[in-house]
Amino acid sequence: MGDLIKLLHEGLPAEAVLTDPDVTASYANDMASFCQAGAPAVVVLPRTAEQVQHVMRTATALRVPVVPQGARTGLSGAANATDGCIVLSLVRMDRILEIDPVERIAVVEPGVVNAVLSRAAGEHGLCYPPDPSSWEQCTIGGNIGTASGGLCCVKYGVTAEYVLGLDVVLADGRLLTTGRRTAKGVAGYDLTRLFVGSEGSLGVVVRAVLALRPTPPEQLVLAAEFPSVGQACEAVRQIMQQGHAPSLLELMDGTTVRAVNSMARMGLPESTQALLLVAFDTPDPATPLAAVGELCTAAGATEVVPAEDAAESALLLQARRMSLPALERLRPATMIDDVCVPRGSLAAMLEGTAAIGHKYGLTIAVCAHAGDGNTHPVVCFDPADPDEARRARESFDEIMALGLELGGTITGEHGVGVLKKEWLAREAGPVAMEMQRGIKAVFDPLGLLNPGKVL
Numbered sequence: 001m002g003d004l005i006k007l008l009h010e011g012l013p014a015e016a017v018l019t020d021p022d023v024t025a026s027y028a029n030d031m032a033s034f035c036q037a038g039a040p041a042v043v044v045l046p047r048t049a050e051q052v053q054h055v056m057r058t059a060t061a062l063r064v065p066v067v068p069q070g071a072r073t074g075l076s077g078a079a080n081a082t083d084g085c086i087v088l089s090l091v092r093m094d095r096i097l098e099i100d101p102v103e104r105i106a107v108v109e110p111g112v113v114n115a116v117l118s119r120a121a122g123e124h125g126l127c128y129p130p131d132p133s134s135w136e137q138c139t140i141g142g143n144i145g146t147a148s149g150g151l152c153c154v155k156y157g158v159t160a161e162y163v164l165g166l167d168v169v170l171a172d173g174r175l176l177t178t179g180r181r182t183a184k185g186v187a188g189y190d191l192t193r194l195f196v197g198s199e200g201s202l203g204v205v206v207r208a209v210l211a212l213r214p215t216p217p218e219q220l221v222l223a224a225e226f227p228s229v230g231q232a233c234e235a236v237r238q239i240m241q242q243g244h245a246p247s248l249l250e251l252m253d254g255t256t257v258r259a260v261n262s263m264a265r266m267g268l269p270e271s272t273q274a275l276l277l278v279a280f281d282t283p284d285p286a287t288p289l290a291a292v293g294e295l296c297t298a299a300g301a302t303e304v305v306p307a308e309d310a311a312e313s314a315l316l317l318q319a320r321r322m323s324l325p326a327l328e329r330l331r332p333a334t335m336i337d338d339v340c341v342p343r344g345s346l347a348a349m350l351e352g353t354a355a356i357g358h359k360y361g362l363t364i365a366v367c368a369h370a371g372d373g374n375t376h377p378v379v380c381f382d383p384a385d386p387d388e389a390r391r392a393r394e395s396f397d398e399i400m401a402l403g404l405e406l407g408g409t410i411t412g413e414h415g416v417g418v419l420k421k422e423w424l425a426r427e428a429g430p431v432a433m434e435m436q437r438g439i440k441a442v443f444d445p446l447g448l449l450n451p452g453k454v455l
Contacts, residue, residue, distance in 0.1 A: 008058055028081045043086075044089065066171075069142075070089075070110065078417035090141050099124055122215060125215050130157075131152055140208060162210050162212075166179060168195055221316045227272075227302055233274075233370070234300070239278065247279045248278065251275070257274075264326070272302075330380045346375070349373075353402070361391065362379060373408070433455070
């Protein structure tokens with residue numbers, strides 16, 4: 001370890017190299033449950049691409065594994081340390097290098113917080129649409145690493161659709177530039193997309209060129225209460241089938257609604273078994289909202305409440321954003337699943353999840369990006385109770401199996417990390433896994449980058 005620290009200091013300022021075990025332990029893991037984390041040998045906090053290159057050259061020379069990290073808000077264990085590794089925290093590389101309103105791009109370092117970029121783009125009449133729930137804390141580098149989604153993806157798409165180009169430090173310290181700054185470009189293999197969602201296992205992103213969009217009008221929100229999740233999911237099906245393009249289409253099941261009510265006294269009826277939130281950000285949002293309200297009523301909604309202005313819309317959306325904090329109050333711990341299914345299978349996914357919760361005697365709530373079919377079952381449990389923890393893990397696996405059975409995927413936006421690597425093989429199949437391992441070997445032949453993750 002002495003050689004490692006000495007070599008790191010040769011290319012990094014003293015304050016960028018952390019060795020105090022109490023401090024390094026605080027960088028050991030992200031927010032995922034049931035994911036092992038090791039003890040890092042050192043944490044480094046570079047400020048430049050050249051310093052990242054020095055770290056990777058040092059790691060290669062000494063054959064030391066490297067775990068890249070952002071804000072550690074992830075939910076799959078992708079940022080968890082391994083024993084004796086270098087934790088490469090990129091949070092100090094937090095500069096917005098450029099915002100070009102003509103080309104509609106932003107050039108940023110990986111440590112830029114999502115919300116900071118969004119506000120900076122807004123000063124130019126532009127927006128960066130991907131908005132994970134943790135957007136006030138999560139970083140662009142982490143968003144790229146896990147191919148993050150968010151509440152507005154039903155209309156605007158996910159992170160991968162906004163990454164035009166990258167600067168990436170490879171495992172041996174070389175700097176690779178991928179992609180473009182232009183609106184169009186199809187030269188060669190799409191290496192940029194290869195890095196999006198790779199969870200730091202192929203290289204370390206040190207700069208990103210991101211597409212921006214014109215800031216849309218303020219959205220108007222409608223809330224619809226349903227006596228069953230099946231009826232709410234039928235409303236979702238009708239909304240999409242009728243050709244509507246909502247900017248947001250979110251669902252909360254009855255357990256989630258009651259948890260939010262308990263925490264925030266939002267006045268939602270306790271009898272509600274599903275709450276659907278629909279928003280439009282068109283110049284005249286009231287017209288499509290009225291049409292959607294009629295579809296909800298036809299599907300069985302007991303109450304349809306359209307917001308009158310932006311303030312009321314924000315109040316309605318607050319209920320959705322409070323879902324996880326409210327559910328965290330029910331038991332000492334939560335484990336958040338991330339299964340995405342075809343929209344037509346959404347009701348079967350929610351009803352099947354409820355049956356799994358009943359089978360294992362656990363509270364399992366669901367909130368969902370319903371317009372995408374992306375469900376977030378939240379398993380509430382006590383990790384100090386071995387039997388309850390076992391049931392939580394088994395229920396988690398059954399939920400993923402259900403998603404695959406319904407033609408879905410094990411993760412819509414949280415990534416694979418440690419938590420789901422065994423399930424990736426089940427979803428992808430042997431041929432795809434062979435190809436993915438081959439790609440990993442090309443970019444990281446020594447297996448130093450984020451070992452034990454994804455594959």
